[in-house]
Amino acid sequence: MTDKLSIIIVGAGIAGLSAAVSCALAGHSVIVLEGATELAEIGAGFQITPNATKILQRWGLEGEMKKTWAMPSSCTVHRYADGKALWHEANFAKNIQRKYEAPFVDMHRVDMQKILYDKAVELGAEVRLDHKIKEVRMNDEHGLPELEQMDGTVLSGDLVVGADGLWSRCRESMLGSKDQPLPTGDLAYRIVLTLDQIQDEELKQFVSNPTLHFWIGPKAHAVGYSMKSGTMYNLVLLVPDDLPPEVSRRPASIDEMKQLFEGWDPILTRLLGCVTTVDKWKLMHRAELESWTNKEKNFVLIGDSCHPMLPYLAQGANSSIEDGCVLGRVLSYVTRREQLPRAVELFEKLRKSRGEKVARETFLQRHDFHMEDGPEQQARDKIFDSQQGKEEAEVKFPSRWNCPEVQSWLYGYDAYQEVVKAVKQHPLS
Ligand SMILES: Cc1cc2nc3c(=O)[nH]c(=O)nc-3n(C[C@H](O)[C@H](O)[C@H](O)COP(=O)(O)OP(=O)(O)OC[C@H]3O[C@@H](n4cnc5c(N)ncnc54)[C@H](O)[C@@H]3O)c2cc1C
Structure with missing residues (x-):
């Protein structure tokens, strides 16, 4: 490489x-500016699907991940009321590995x-903590993007990457106006249970032998899986949002939470019986942007700043890993600074349509998981029934999560290959 780019990531x-x-x-050369004083996002689980594990493997991280991951051997979708398995894929882990040559694993996010x-x-x-960004702007004199930090200091680089999440300041800087996230209409109760919190032997076994479960019901569903090598359980309850518009997260009443799931599958309600504290989080999204880059092509958005979604396919972080990977791979072809705009354009071409497609798909999953009992739900359950006893849904x-059509484009994505193909078709110079 002749020109080494200086990249600042927010x-x-x-x-x-x-x-x-x-x-x-x-x-x-990379500098990351992080507003928080320590890296300890509120602990909760995170499902990592093959489209991302494939990347993490290539980065040589599988060994470290294995120390704490839990790999769900099976995947079951239950009817809410009686817990009946609408669908059970007994060899989920094996099927995924065979089809995508990468695993599906569950981890604690902080790990x-x-x-x-x-x-x-x-x-x-270089990762600088306690460095909160106020805004990003173009410096017309030298034509580079610059970042103003909260303490007034200014920094500039060849490329600024806005990875500052749902409440992104970078997004507002790019748009040049205030821009707030939008409610999705749902909220999440996020629960983490350790084995010590569970007295019941059957439930302890349930947690120690990792499997993936969905319970689906009217306007709500729950998802549960083990993490930390089977010593912790992550449970997320998705229900209609009743938080005031200005509140995005607050401690929740355990009684109220239990009432919402009264009469659901006993295994779920017994797990809820172990909960001693819980928060509820408003689930937000954003309108699609016209572009994820500025017109000079030296400022780009990635992750939740440009494609937040419902967590109903566990893709928010997975697609953020795809974004980060593709950006770096495209930039690996840049040997001269003049090639940067073309590279950023190529990044956007590769990522924007996919990120937005995944986000839209999460809303379709809500529709299919949250049906009221009635003719539409019965028609849905007939489809589940039609596949009972098969190794995989056909x-x-x-x-x-088990659909041959959606799963193959979602999990079959190979970020490295996509970049190689794209650069062949659209060389940078
Ligand atoms: C209930 C729930 C369950 C989920 N489960 C999954 C799952 O299983 N799998 C999955 O893939 N996704 C999941 N997601 C989605 C996932 O959490 C997000 O999509 C993902 O974390 C987004 O990553 P990000 O880096 O873009 O944003 P964030 O994780 O929000 O990171 C943004 C970072 O920027 C920092 N920052 C913000 N503003 C500034 C500033 N002005 N200056 C400097 N730094 C700043 C923040 O402190 C933060 O560290 C779930 C989400 C929810 C709500």
Whole structure:
């Protein structure tokens, strides 16, 4: 490389750290500015699907991940009321590995963030905590983007990457106006249980032998899986949003939570019986942007700043890993500064339509998981029934987690290959 780019990434979440790893691997100089004073996102689980594990493997992170991951052997979709299995894929883990040559695993989010952080630092990226950004703007004199920090100091680089999440300031800087996230109409109760909190032997076994479960009902569903090598359980309850518009998160009443799931599958309600504290989080999204880049092509958005989604396909962080990976891979072809605008254009071409397609698909999953009992739900359950006893679903399926059509484009994505193909078709110079 003749020209080494100086890249400044705003935010050390999964998107920012993935971009840091990938851009550093591409040989560029990377600084990450993170507003928080420590990297310890509120602990909860995170499902990592093959489209992302494939990337993490290529970065040599599988060994570290294995120390704490849990791999769900099976995947079951239950009817809410009696817990009946509408669908059971007994060899889920094996089927996924065979089809996508990469695993589907569940981890504690903080563990994954730490692994990415360590890798980024090992590769020479500098991560500055307690560095909150106020705005990003263009400096017309030298034609570079510059960032103003909260303390007034200004920094500039060849490329600024906005990876500052749902409440992104970078997004507002790019748009040049205030822009607030929008409610999706749902909220999440996020629960983490440790084995010590569970007295019941049967439930302990349930947690120690990792499997993936969905319970689906009218206007709500629950998802549960083990993490931390089967010593912790992550449970998320998705229900209609009743938080006031100005509140995005607050401690919740356990009684109220239990009432919402009264009469659901006993295994779920017994798990809820172990909960001692819980928060509810408003689930937000955003309108699609016209572009994820500025017109000079030296400022780009990734992750939740440009494609937040419902967590109903567990793709927010996975697609942020894809974003970070693709950005770095495209930039690995940049040997001269003049090639940067073409590279940024190519990044957007590769990522925007996919990120937005995934986000739209999460709303379709809500529709299929949250049906009221009635003719539409009965028609849905007939599709589930039609596949009972098969190794894998063979038709377009209401659970996209097992649907041959959606799963193949979602999990079959190979970020490295996509970049190689795109650069062949659209060389940078
Ligand atoms: C209930 C729930 C369950 C989920 N489960 C999954 C799952 O299983 N799998 C999955 O893939 N996704 C899941 N997601 C989605 C996932 O959490 C997000 O999509 C993902 O974390 C987005 O990553 P990000 O790096 O873009 O943003 P964030 O994780 O929000 O990171 C942004 C970072 O930027 C920093 N920052 C913000 N503003 C500034 C500033 N001005 N200056 C400097 N730094 C700043 C923040 O402190 C933060 O560290 C779930 C989401 C929810 C709500």
